[in-house]
Amino acid sequence: MPHQNVALVVDGYSTGLFYPAALKQKGLRPVHVASGAQKQSPGLMEYTSHLSERLRADYEILVHDWEDTGELTHRLVALEPVCVMAGCEIGVEMTDILAQALGLPGNGTAQSAARRDKLVMHQTLEARGLPYLSCLATENLDAAMTFAAGLGSWPVVVKPLRSAATEGVRLCNSPDELRAAFGALVGSSTLFGERNDRALIQECALGREFAVNTVSRDGRHVLSDMWEYHKIASPGGAPLYDRTMLVRTLGDEHRAIIDYAYKALDALGIRFGPAHVEVMLTAQGPVLIECAARPMGGAFPQDLLVESLGHTQIQWAVDGYVDPVAFAAHAAEPYRPTRSMCVKSLISTREGAIRSIPGIALAARLPSARRGNFLETLTTGHLPRTVDLVTNSAHIFLCHADAAVVAADWATLRELEVEAQNELFELCPADASLETDDDWFCRVPDELWLKPEAQAPEDADVIWRALALVPGERVLDCPCGDARVGIHLAARGARVTGVDFNPRFIARAGERYAAAGLAATLRVGDMRQLADRGAFDAIVNWFNSFGYFGIEDDFEVLRRFAVALRPGGRLLLEAPNRVGILGNLTCKYDADGKPAGAVAWDDVAERLVTRFSVPEPNGSSESVVRSGVRMYSLAQYKLLLRLAGLELVHVHGEGLTVFAETSRRMILVAVKPKDA
Structure with missing residues (x-):
């Protein structure tokens, strides 16, 4: 078959699942490439295997079995692809490798490490004269304790060097908490199957946290959408996602954050494709938490994004690679969302076998509730205790023209979370003798x-x-x-x-x-x-x-x-x-x-x-x-x-x-x- 207009997607999971539809709308033929990261992690292998049927339906070709990057590149050259893009975090580095090897638009490999390794990321910002967070990567507890003491204030953050979704992140308010977090992290493995031989000790930025989602072409950056996070500190120190709220009106503080985010993209060598930039607005101004050269995760319902924004980051990312006229038109559009949107991530302080999920029926009564993702708990029949973003029990998507309605519905869900967890997830008795x-x-x-x-x-x-x-x-x-x-x-x-x-x-x-x-x-x-x-x-x-x-x-x-x-x-x-x-x-x-x-x-x-x-x-x-x-x-x-x-x-x-x-x-x- 002819292979013209082929577009490669590396690890098209999470939000990357929406790439095939956007590519086909542009007359492109999607081909899926596995980065190989799945082989390092049983959890990732299980997750991706569940998606195999969907991938086969969405893509014309699946390139999953290959021996080395040389053989992979040879196979892909024959397809004559016009672009290659990362679907999620685990595909970022392979996307850089393939774009460079195939002569396609991309970010190159020279700064790949800075786009994944959080220590190198902040060292790069420091070298460019941008606000950064002081960090130390070490396998030595004494060195970690000395560095934390030298920061002069608590809390401090402990996190993996390469991870996503708040995995392994702990906010430590004392030396004892730091020792515990350090001991739990060093020697463990990430969701991606990578061993945490060292821990990153980082100064804690306090303030309001934002996500700036962008699309770039030839070093020109365009704002796709902007969100404000609200997180809750858990007893173990992990920041738990509560709500993610779409920013509808850009004020001076938002524009300062966006300007800083664009400078961070330049410093990290992100010239093509989507990026997800997390920035804390502190009393001293914006400072980067971390940056990822891929779409924002969470697999937000694309129709709700279109309803609120008129587009999705995925759609604009495709234009950034293959349609310079459309990209220029997007760059000229003012940022004016027409609807308020909020993602409520449900936090569970309990765990156990699920009898039923009444939260689905209850949430459906909220006027702004439009979607819910209860898939993990429905599939497993088990409610996990929430310790990070991955273990949030469900996500409910609120969308309405009136911001007050969205705010009230979020407040109701939060109240259910605090006062009535059993009304969200009804658990089986822990003791069989209490069955009725x-x-x-x-x-x-x-x-x-x-x-x-x-x-x-x-x-x-x-x-x-x-x-x-x-x-x-x-x-x-x-x-x-x-x-x-x-x-x-x-x-x-x-x-x-x-x-x-x-x-x-x-x-x-x-x-x-x-x-x-x-x-x-x-x-x-x-x-x-x-x-x-x-x-x-x-x-x-x-x-x-x-x-x-x-x-x-x-x-x-x-x-x-x-x-x-x-x-x-x-x-x-x-x-x-x-x-x-x-x-x-x-x-x-x-x-x-x-x-x-x-x-x-x-x-x-x-x-x-x-x-x-x-x-x-x-x-x-x-x-x-x-x-x-x-x-x-x-x-x-x-x-x-x-x-x-x-x-x-x-x-x-x-x-x-x-x-x-x-x-x-x-x-x-x-x-x-x-x-x-």
């Missing part, structure tokens, strides 16, 4: 669901006052049981509809209403499948009637309640107060620390697990049922209600007393916004 029966609520004897009859009038009075009910209002009692409470609401003039999963309760409720001469609409139904829309002024969910299911189903109950309410309608939800209950709960454990009593608290699943005996239908024997009512915290209820479309307006203790942390019960009143 999926259908436990169907097997509980009827009498165990019912409170004493004498309390019904008082309960109804609390409900009436909490909801500020007036005669004639339409009230959904769900689940209604045998109408122990609902009949008193009806007697006060409420138009009651009762729904319960148990047909025996519905039959008894009908008898109760008939005996009292009161009207009510009663039906057997599952509150997860409630289909009413705008039908009720108020909904009552009373006495431990929430938290029976998985988190996604519990949320679906709240969502359906919200749909069933008219705008301005109210929901009352009565539940145990987790803090108050657990503060007075006594659990028994055996010598091995396993639950031994009838009641146990599962801290992982956040369920109160109760074991009780239930007679079999034939009455000849009993079976053990393990029930598990999920006990949500007040903060978690607030979040779930908000995401369901309801606003929490009142929180009371039992009997409408003032709610306190020690309250055993809580009565929540939420309202559906009038403009909903």
Whole structure:
């Protein structure tokens, strides 16, 4: 076949996965080249093998098996390529080698080391008179300690010389932390399979961190996009990615950062292709953290970038190699993103086997949430504890014309992360003895669901006052049981509809209403499948009637309640107060620390697990049922209600007393916004 218009992509992983589509749009024929780095790392080999099917579909030719660079170059010459570009970090040096050997546009090999080795990188900046960070690369702990002491202040940074994605990076606030970080790093291997024979000790730049993504042609640099990072220091000292926010308006400080980034590109010999420049804006001005001669990682959804920016870095990078007219046009365009965009990287402080990922359904309720990448956790079924960018449990992409909407949605996700990690990733119990029966609520004897009859009038009075009910209002009692409470609401003039999963309760409720001469609409139904829309002024969910299911189903109950309410309608939800209950709960454990009593608290699943005996239908024997009512915290209820479309307006203790942390019960009143 003819090989004209062939474009080579070296290690087209991460964001490099988007090169084939951009190349084909330009009439180019993509050919994929493996750098060979995969052979050095089992982790990389596994990652790239998962992508083999996609690579075969996206590329006309795969050049993966070669003996040496001479043989590889000979094979590629025959294809008559017009350009070669790096898809990700591991392909940068091979891209330099091939571009030079094939006589193609590139950055040459003379400064390849400065574009990968962080020590040489900052030494190069120093030699060019640019702001830089003082560094030492050493395998000797004493030398590291002496250098750190000489910097005169803490914290200091410990990192690999050649790595990416914050792997191995530690922020050390004391000599002891430095010793620990140094010991953990030296002798380890990077994701790329390279051994860390030395550690880089570096002064810490404090300030606001930015990513400047550029495209270059013949030494002329063009800004593609700019982002501001927000990271959170972990207990181990690693900076954890929280959010990455697109910069929409360039101020003087941003222009100073961009100007410095361009000078850093010149110093590092980056004349062609995309670059990802990370810069800290300190009190003294911009200073480089590190620079990479490849696209920004993270595989951001390209359609959202086009929607926000009008282009992608990948598209402009292709133009930089093969279309000088288009590149010049891009250089003349003003930087004016039309939408706000934020990437929320989810941070997990827990780890374990995943039962479900309710975070997908919850995030989908956010107005700016457009994409989510939960692939790793979905594939493995395991939630890792977040220690760096690679172990972030998922990424959620927010995009909206209104920056305030994006900011509010990020804040909600961050609040979920802090207050309700189980609502993002529901984990299996660490102890199998705490597993509950999926259908436990169907097997509980009827009498165990019912409170004493004498309390019904008082309960109804609390409900009436909490909801500020007036005669004639339409009230959904769900689940209604045998109408122990609902009949008193009806007697006060409420138009009651009762729904319960148990047909025996519905039959008894009908008898109760008939005996009292009161009207009510009663039906057997599952509150997860409630289909009413705008039908009720108020909904009552009373006495431990929430938290029976998985988190996604519990949320679906709240969502359906919200749909069933008219705008301005109210929901009352009565539940145990987790803090108050657990503060007075006594659990028994055996010598091995396993639950031994009838009641146990599962801290992982956040369920109160109760074991009780239930007679079999034939009455000849009993079976053990393990029930598990999920006990949500007040903060978690607030979040779930908000995401369901309801606003929490009142929180009371039992009997409408003032709610306190020690309250055993809580009565929540939420309202559906009038403009909903």
